Amino acid sequence: MKINKQQIENHNRNQLKSHKDSFGVFSDQLTAKKIDLDTVLYRLNQFQVAIPSWALGAGGTRFGRFHIGGEPGRLKEKIEDVGLLHALNRSSGAISLHIPWDIPDDPEAVKRQAEELDIRFDAVNSNTFQDQKNQKHSYKFGSLCHTDRIVREQAVDHNLDVIRYGKELGSKAITIWLADGSNFPGQQNFRKALMRTLGSLEKIYRELPDDWKMLIEYKPYEPNFYSMVIPDWGTSHLLASKLGAQAKTLVDLGHHLPNTNIEQIVATLMMEGKLGGFHFNDSKYGDDDLTTGCIKPYQLFLIFNELVYESDSDSTGFSGIDWMIDASHNSKDPLEDLLQSVEAILSAYAKALLVDQAKLEEAREVNDVTEAQELLLDAFRTDVRPLLRESRIRSQAAAEPLKLYRDLQVRNTLIDERGTSTVATGL
Numbered sequence: 001m002k003i004n005k006q007q008i009e010n011h012n013r014n015q016l017k018s019h020k021d022s023f024g025v026f027s028d029q030l031t032a033k034k035i036d037l038d039t040v041l042y043r044l045n046q047f048q049v050a051i052p053s054w055a056l057g058a059g060g061t062r063f064g065r066f067h068i069g070g071e072p073g074r075l076k077e078k079i080e081d082v083g084l085l086h087a088l089n090r091s092s093g094a095i096s097l098h099i100p101w102d103i104p105d106d107p108e109a110v111k112r113q114a115e116e117l118d119i120r121f122d123a124v125n126s127n128t129f130q131d132q133k134n135q136k137h138s139y140k141f142g143s144l145c146h147t148d149r150i151v152r153e154q155a156v157d158h159n160l161d162v163i164r165y166g167k168e169l170g171s172k173a174i175t176i177w178l179a180d181g182s183n184f185p186g187q188q189n190f191r192k193a194l195m196r197t198l199g200s201l202e203k204i205y206r207e208l209p210d211d212w213k214m215l216i217e218y219k220p221y222e223p224n225f226y227s228m229v230i231p232d233w234g235t236s237h238l239l240a241s242k243l244g245a246q247a248k249t250l251v252d253l254g255h256h257l258p259n260t261n262i263e264q265i266v267a268t269l270m271m272e273g274k275l276g277g278f279h280f281n282d283s284k285y286g287d288d289d290l291t292t293g294c295i296k297p298y299q300l301f302l303i304f305n306e307l308v309y310e311s312d313s314d315s316t317g318f319s320g321i322d323w324m325i326d327a328s329h330n331s332k333d334p335l336e337d338l339l340q341s342v343e344a345i346l347s348a349y350a351k352a353l354l355v356d357q358a359k360l361e362e363a364r365e366v367n368d369v370t371e372a373q374e375l376l377l378d379a380f381r382t383d384v385r386p387l388l389r390e391s392r393i394r395s396q397a398a399a400e401p402l403k404l405y406r407d408l409q410v411r412n413t414l415i416d417e418r419g420t421s422t423v424a425t426g427l
């Protein structure tokens with residue numbers, strides 16, 4: 001299925017009257033605050049969030065999985081689905097692939113298809129957290145950290161394969177998330193496990209193309225519940241620093257213990273030039289992979305406030321940070337969920353762009369705590385929906401992507417095309 005220009009235009013025409021009224025009020029507010037509307041619109045328009053191939057099908061938990069019908073079974077269909085999202089919001093112009101789930105049989109054809117849909121290939125992800133069919137050595141007791149050199153070499157080789165696939169498609173980064181760790185006290189020598197991981201990462205880093213990044217993800221627990229080899233941003237940063245300039249830390253919002261001050265982590269990493277990428281999702285308890293912004297929208301806004309603070313000198317927005325959604329769904333249509341996530345991300349970003357950074361800094365300098373807080377709340381409480389609609393209308397996206405998705409009955413069309421029992425590869 002494809003969404004054409006005419007369908008978008010018809011939809012936008014129907015939204016125009018009510019949009020004009022609300023946008024008029026909004027732009028008056030901006031003028032009163034002396035905020036340049038065009039700059040804000042330009043920055044919103046530039047912002048693209050990559051869609052992970054594994055979020056396009058029904059997600060599962062370890063208790064089971066419920067089909068949604070019309071899931072993309074092949075890479076071609078996954079790219080098609082991202083094409084639908086991008087046509088609707090013009091903010092999802094990238095796909096992140098997971099190897100071996102998404103090995104392209106014909107890279108040239110895959111590239112052509114993506115180009116036609118205006119989609120580029122974001123970071124490629126390696127997978128040493130599960131054993132694949134016909135795999136020689138098991139990762140049951142770790143991969144890059146394994147006690148046995150042969151297993152480590154197999155895991156290193158897999159990562160090098162992932163880089164090769166990524167190069168063929170035009171990716172510029174590899175994301176490494178390790179499930180390595182231990183379930184019981186005494187099981188693993190912490191120092192040796194970390195040093196072996198560093199040694200394996202060095203082998204991968206040496207083969208990294210000059211214009212690539214290595215993104216190192218961290219996670220405090222799960223699937224290992226006593227220790228993880230890379231449990232936190234400090235360990236990720238330590239490894240990235242030892243490896244070199246192309247290695248950076250990746251922040252996954254769900255990979256923190258409850259109430260961690262993620263915005264502060266972001267500030268520190270940006271100060272050091274070591275923030276490489278983001279995985280957006282939301283959580284109430286742990287790595288819940290819920291829709292971005294559904295539980296803690298204020299936290300998301302505060303994170304963007306730190307990002308915007310550092311990016312101010314760069315008018316195009318953020319250079320060198322990869323943005324991606326990393327979520328998984330068992331109870332919603334994943335495409336609807338992704339539309340909601342992108343909307344929440346852009347909303348937090350838009351609000352952060354409204355913060356008067358100069359006044360905030362002034363308030364901080366004179367320790368006017370109340371004023372500093374009020375400045376943030378004023379931006380956070382602003383209804384930016386008219387702004388996001390305007391941004392989308394200007395870039396030929398749908399004014400209301402979710403509404404058009406439902407009006408066009410996209411899911412039913414996909415079920416007609418692909419059937420009710422297709423299963424997307426992935427978790």
Ligand SMILES: [Mn+2]
Pocket residue numbers: 177217252279326
């Ligand atoms: Mn992640």
